[in-house]
Amino acid sequence: xxxxxPEVKPYHHxxxxxxxxxxGLKYIDKYGVESLSMRKLAEASGxxxxxxxxxxxxxxxxxxxxxxxxxxxxxxxxxxxxERSTEREVLIELGKGYVTFFYENxxxxxxxxxxxxxxxxxxxxxxxxxxxxSVALKKMHEKKLTKETIRKKTITMWATVHGLARFALMxxxxxxxxxxxxxxxxxxxxxx
Amino acid sequence: xxxxxPEVKPYHHxxxxxxxxxxGLKYIDKYGVESLSMRKLAEASGxxxxxxxxxxxxxxxxxxxxxxxxxxxxxxxxxxxxERSTEREVLIELGKGYVTFFYENxxxxxxxxxxxxxxxxxxxxxxxxxxxxSVALKKMHEKKLTKETIRKKTITMWATVHGLARFALMxxxxxxxxxxxxxxxxxxxxxx
DNA sequence: CACGCAATCTAATCACTGTCAAGATTGTTA
DNA sequence: TAACAATCTTGACAGTGATTAGATTGCGTG
Numbered sequence: 001x002x003x004x005x006p007e008v009k010p011y012h013h014x015x016x017x018x019x020x021x022x023x024g025l026k027y028i029d030k031y032g033v034e035s036l037s038m039r040k041l042a043e044a045s046g047x048x049x050x051x052x053x054x055x056x057x058x059x060x061x062x063x064x065x066x067x068x069x070x071x072x073x074x075x076x077x078x079x080x081x082x083e084r085s086t087e088r089e090v091l092i093e094l095g096k097g098y099v100t101f102f103y104e105n106x107x108x109x110x111x112x113x114x115x116x117x118x119x120x121x122x123x124x125x126x127x128x129x130x131x132x133x134s135v136a137l138k139k140m141h142e143k144k145l146t147k148e149t150i151r152k153k154t155i156t157m158w159a160t161v162h163g164l165a166r167f168a169l170m171x172x173x174x175x176x177x178x179x180x181x182x183x184x185x186x187x188x189x190x191x192x
Numbered sequence: 193x194x195x196x197x198p199e200v201k202p203y204h205h206x207x208x209x210x211x212x213x214x215x216g217l218k219y220i221d222k223y224g225v226e227s228l229s230m231r232k233l234a235e236a237s238g239x240x241x242x243x244x245x246x247x248x249x250x251x252x253x254x255x256x257x258x259x260x261x262x263x264x265x266x267x268x269x270x271x272x273x274x275e276r277s278t279e280r281e282v283l284i285e286l287g288k289g290y291v292t293f294f295y296e297n298x299x300x301x302x303x304x305x306x307x308x309x310x311x312x313x314x315x316x317x318x319x320x321x322x323x324x325x326s327v328a329l330k331k332m333h334e335k336k337l338t339k340e341t342i343r344k345k346t347i348t349m350w351a352t353v354h355g356l357a358r359f360a361l362m363x364x365x366x367x368x369x370x371x372x373x374x375x376x377x378x379x380x381x382x383x384x
Numbered sequence: 385c386a387c388g389c390a391a392t393c394t395a396a397t398c399a400c401t402g403t404c405a406a407g408a409t410t411g412t413t414a
Numbered sequence: 415t416a417a418c419a420a421t422c423t424t425g426a427c428a429g430t431g432a433t434t435a436g437a438t439t440g441c442g443t444g
Contacts, residue, residue, distance in 0.1 A: 010439090011438050012392055012438080012439060037429080047394090050396095050433080051393055053432070053433085054392050058432070059430095155366070156356075159351075159354075166305070170309060171311070174347070186347060204409080208422090229402085239422075240422065240424075242423070246420075247421090
């Protein structure tokens with residue numbers, strides 16, 4: 001009764017592309033990617049089921065866009081971890097940041113690493129980690145490391161971090177009461 | 193011409209359940225789980241599209257069965273790695289076995305770890321690894337390890353192995369010319 | 385200002401999917 | 415042999431990604 005706001009829906013949405021991505025992020029965070037459908041997202045934005053295809057070639061391209069956003073958030077988290085850490089503990093802090101990011105958004109992990117294979121050379125979080133690790137290792141060892149050694153140490157450490165992120169998502173494996181402390185202790189088992 | 197084998201299709205397939213699972217395994221190994229459909233599998237077995245539902249409650253239950261088979265294969269691979277290894281190098285050999293298994297069947301990795309969260313307590317490969325690791329660590333350190341230390345070392349090592357398996361699937365990260373050697377060297381970076 | 389183009393949207397439709405219900409066929413067991 | 419349970423077919427439904435043709439609109443150019 002007394003509908004004051006007819007709220008006549010304009011023909012053009014005006015911000016559809018961004019809204020779709022944002023809703024996609026939220027949906028995946030809540031329910032995972034499996035049950036996500038373009039039609040549901042379109043309806044949620046009050047738009048016809050074909051409208052999204054004006055902005056994305058297909059569902060896959062849309063998910064690519066969502067993936068890019070998550071990747072950005074992850075990279076941001078790593079940058080923040082880098083900035084708040086001392087020089088001596090960068091690598092451990094980056095590890096904590098990585099694990100925590102996925103612990104807080106478990107479904108992102110599945111989504112991010114389930115889609116088409118990530119290219120190491122263009123995946124920003126790994127690029128950033130490589131750079132930081134290279135610098136840190138050289139300082140720690142006073143530049144006495146070969147390139148090959150740096151490569152090996154970097155890979156091993158990051159593999160551990162990635163594996164720990166997985167374990168953090170499983171019930172009863174890690175002590176999540178103080179995840180930061182737990183990760184810190186676990187990463188110390190690796191000689192750098 | 194001169195069709196000698198009319199090959200009258202019997203009303204009952206006789207081995208449908210097993211054949212579906214087998215074809216499912218092959219399909220996932222080739223194309224991944226995304227494009228797998230119950231109807232295609234049914235057709236491949238020369239059976240109507242609703243027939244599989246006499247054996248599986250729904251697609252999810254079917255994929256559970258496929259997942260169980262892959263898990264079994266992985267567990268077998270670990271057992272074999274265990275048997276062919278010396279006491280001193282069990283942990284490294286298990287790691288090699290784990291990584292190699294997924295390197296040879298890359299799409300299994302995605303499938304296995306993409307579905308509903310694995311329960312650490314009922315996932316045979318991890319159970320087996322825990323037992324082996326516990327025994328190995330105690331021997332190495334002459335029983336001077338606390339339970340908590342064993343837990344930490346086991347988790348870290350296995351996390352590294354799992355992460356390395358991921359890297360093995362990415363182009364240009366690991367040296368896959370001699371993957372066994374590479375994994376062996378990388379795992380040595382971890383103090384056990 | 386008006387014209388027209390390009391971006392964006394709708395409506396209608398297609399092939400495909402998971403899944404169910406009703407009924408047909410068969411193996412097995414009492 | 416009769417009856418039951420397991421297995422399969424047919425036919426249907428709603429939901430999906432995607433395409434097409436055409437409607438609406440914003441915006442820059444003359």
